[in-house]
Amino acid sequence: MGCYCSNLLVFILFLSWGLFISNTHQLQSTQTQILLQIRKHLEYPLLLSNWENYNGDFCNLVSSPQLSIKCEGNSVSELKIMGDKLSKVSDFHGYAIPNQTLSETFSIDSLVVTLTRLNTLRVLSLVSLGIWGPLPGKIHRLSSLELLDMSSNFMFGSIPNEISRLTKLHTLTLDGNFFNESVPNWFNPMSNLTILSLKNNRLKGQFPSSITKITMLTDVSFSNNNLTGELPDLTTLSNLNLLDLRENHFNSELPLLPKGVTTVLLSNNSFNGKIPEEFSKLNHLQHLDLSSNSLVDPPPSGLFSLPNISYLNLESNMLSGSLHNVIKCGENLGFVDISSNRFTGSLPSCLDTNSSNKRVVKFNGNCLIIGNEQQNPDSFCNEDSFKKKRSWSSTVWIVVGVIGLMVIFLVIVAFVRLVFRRRENRRETVTLQHTVPKVIQDSLPSGISSEVLANARIISEASKLGTQVVPSCRVFSIEELAESTNNFSASFFLGEGSIGKLYKGMLENGSNIVVRSLSLFKKYSIRNLKVRLDLLSKLRHPHLVGFLGYCIDGESLEDSTSSRVFLVHEYISNGNFRAHLSECSPDRILKWPDRLAVLIGIAKAVHFLHTGVIPASSSNRLRTNNILLDEHCIAKLSDYGLSIITEELEQIEVLKCFRHMKKLADDVYDFGFILLEALVGPVVTGKGEAFLLNEMKSFGSQDGRQRIVDPVVLTTCSQESLSIVISITNKCISIEPANRPSFEDVLWNLQYAAQVQATSDSEQKSEGAS
Structure with missing residues (x-):
């Protein structure tokens, strides 16, 4: 009997040990193989170089900001990988292309198919890994997915409709890619979505109206795209905290907003009309940026006294009226910018920079009375004056439109002639095709190579062949620059730069600029100088002050021994x-x-x-x-x-x-x-x-x-x-x-x-x- 009990005890201990082993987070061998296959698809990034040493024990890895794997049972539930793909350039037959992408043999379709085998995955984040190509609709097979983040890669084309089937998704982040089709409008089924961020792409079309039906949304970010049209009423988004639509082309009146919103960023669009009175009732609002639009009339006085407002930027609009004895400021208001508008009268006491408060206030470019002096004459802020300017501007655009139609007609005629001459030019066409890098021809659909190059802000030797990878810079007239700087007056003088004198200016559309004046003291080649200036304009990067254009004063005088060059940059405030x-x-x-x-x-x-x-x-x-x-x-x-x-x-x-x-x-x-x-x-x-x-x-x-x-x-x-x-x-x-x-x-x-x-x-x- 004792022997029997002893054997039974051993059996129970053995069984318990087996159950303990099976309940630890040891991955199934198939899941381990899938992870190793993903590493292969991503072309063995340095971050994953030691995976083979873990012997399947991926669930017990120490998490870091760059790598995190979490498991439930013996299956992967979370996979986060953050790479460090930096901008480099390779030169193929005179073309410059980004090689921070994965190689030409990379297949995003194969990567997604492999990922979908992790069918219990709830969190997927693949950031800055050089992934390129159109995002496959097969991504919807990850039906348990709650977070999807594939930011800072090189995906292009459209965002697939199949993503709308991911009904458990609460975070969708695809920032910093090259998606260039219309912004999707299939968000209705995604009732759990709280964060939607598609910023820094090339999306076009209108704001998707289906978003207004997702009441769980807290963050909506579409900044730095090419969206147009008007915004719908957004008051149904009762949980919205952040609305970021900067750097687009919206041209409607401002939308109504939910009462709980805290941050609203709508700068650098073409919003028009009045600032709605309802904005002065957004008691949770902390940060409002409406700068660089076309807003008119006085702003609601209550906007400045909102209980939580700390940052208010109304710069570069056409706001008007007197603020004196109308505006009261909230206790938390720390920054106000009302510069480059048409305000008249004197500043309210709470915006007076000479007062004891530590509030930062910017008010240049108006017709305000500061001390005993007026910033600009009343005529500068006169409504009729602005109407004349707008009328003149409209006339110019009509002329430009007519000329544009004529150019399009001529292009069509030239294209038809080109089709008929195609056989004659076949040899030249074949030769040209051989000058295009193979990596672009084989990997990207027709037309995408030049767009990727342009959007990546890479200057190519192809410009010598007539292929422009970024838009040409604007050529200003000396009269435009003189008007924008009040004839380069001392009051607009900013100081000396590394070379040349710097002046602040304001263009007719209200944009603030900096003009650098350089002197030439020897004979020069105007043509060569223009090529160099155009090259300078192609240096485009989010952390470079934007170069907008130039003016060569007296460029027709080729034998001149003294002339001036003006470089025009964006104004940083x-x-x-x-x-x-x-x-x-x-x-x-x-x-x-x-x-x-x-x-x-x-x-x-x-x-x-x-x-x-x-x-x-x-x-x-x-x-x-x-x-x-x-x-x-x-x-x-x-x-x-x-x-x-x-x-x-x-x-x-x-x-x-x-x-x-x-x-x-x-x-x-x-x-x-x-x-x-x-x-x-x-x-x-x-x-x-x-x-x-x-x-x-x-x-x-x-x-x-x-x-x-x-x-x-x-x-x-x-x-x-x-x-x-x-x-x-x-x-x-x-x-x-x-x-x-x-x-x-x-x-x-x-x-x-x-x-x-x-x-x-x-x-x-x-x-x-x-």
Whole structure:
């Protein structure tokens, strides 16, 4: 009997051990093979290089911002992979194409088919992995999916209708791709959707009306697309917090909004009419940006006194009327921009910058009475004056339209003739086809190659063959620029740039610009100069100040010995990076995470200038006061690419600064000193490069860091994040150029530092909450 009980006990223990083993998160062998197959489809990214060492134990991986695998039972329920595909360029037969995409043998269809075998997947995030091609409708087979994020890839075409079958989906994020068809309007079945983000694509058409039926939505982001038409009534979206429709072409009146919305971003569209009185009843509203539209009449007075409003931007509209004794400001209102409108009278006391409040108020470009002076004469803000301008503008557009129709007719005639001559030109056609890179011909449908190139902002040698990959820049007349700057008056003078004088201006459409005036003192080739200026206009990147066009004064005088060139850039409103590091304005000083965001943005821009264009642009005058911040603190580099045209210009002495002239040609070295200023604050006047190099020695010890590093940095950074940036700074300012890192390495280190900082901040919040 004892033997029987003993054997029974052993059997029970064995059975319990087996049940324990089966209930641990050990993946089925098929699921392991699927993950390894996904790694193969993604062409073995470095992040997944050690997967073979886990022997199927993927469920127990330590999660990171770059990689996360979670399991339920023995199946994968969450897969998150964030790559680091950066912009590089390869040259095929004179064409520049992005090779940050996966290779020409990559198949997005095969990848999606493999993913759908993970049929219990609830979270799928594949970001910045170089995935390209049209997103297959087969994605709907992941019927359990609750989150889908495939941002920052190279998918194009339409967003497949089949996604609407993913009825459990609560987050759909496809930002930063090249989707270029109409925005989908099949959202009705997706009743659980809370976050919908399709920003930074090339989507066209109207705002999808089906969205108004998804009452669970909290975030809607369609910014930086090509959407047109009018917006529907959005009051049915009772849970909406964020509405981001910036940088589109909406041309209707402003829509009615739900009462609970907190952030509304509608800038850089063509919204017209009045600001609805209902906006002054949005008591939860914190951030409202209606800048760069065509809004008219006085704004609702209650807009300024909303209980939670902290940011209000009405800049560059046609708003009018007197604000005096009408406007009262809410206690939380910290930033107001009413500049470049038609306001008259005096400022309300709560918008008076001379008062004791710390509110930031911008009001230039109106007809306000400031002190004893009036900004502009009443005629500048007169309704009839604007009507005449609009009437004149309409006439111009009619003429342009007629000319456009004639051009289209001529193009059609030429096309018909081309068809009839096709046989004659067959040999030339075959020759031309061989000059197009095979990777584009074989992998992309007809017509997509040039669009991908244009949207990736890559300059191609194909322009020499007559193929423009980005639109040509605008040629301004001297009369336009003189009118926009009040004949280059002293009141519009901004100061001296790296080269040339800078003036603020306002175009007839209300857009603010910066005009750089350069002098030529020798004979030059106008044709060659125009080619170089057109090349400069093709340097397009989210972190570069936009180059809008140019004017060559007296270009018909080919034998002139003295003339002027005007470069026209977008106006960036929030000052330069150095000002945001200065102790002179403590309310504006950037904390460490914000400084990292600025540095990463500029590093991306310079990396693009080095590797994303042909020919590469170097000597980009990298200094903290050439880094500008917009109203959302997005960093943009100014004074870049001027080396492209300085060969045509007489040498102009660069303003003295703390770095030697000989070092200006080395962008990595210059960027090292930007990093250094971000660490220690602006360089003290009179202390230059030698001083900073000597101070770098102090970074080696904790006491030295406490002494030299900006206190704002020390109190807002993690030590690991700080150490990463100090290390890459040391490498950038190495005396030996061969020892300096590439900008790709610089960017990678800064992004890693930001991730470390974000993790540290998240852990501190968790500890504080507990």
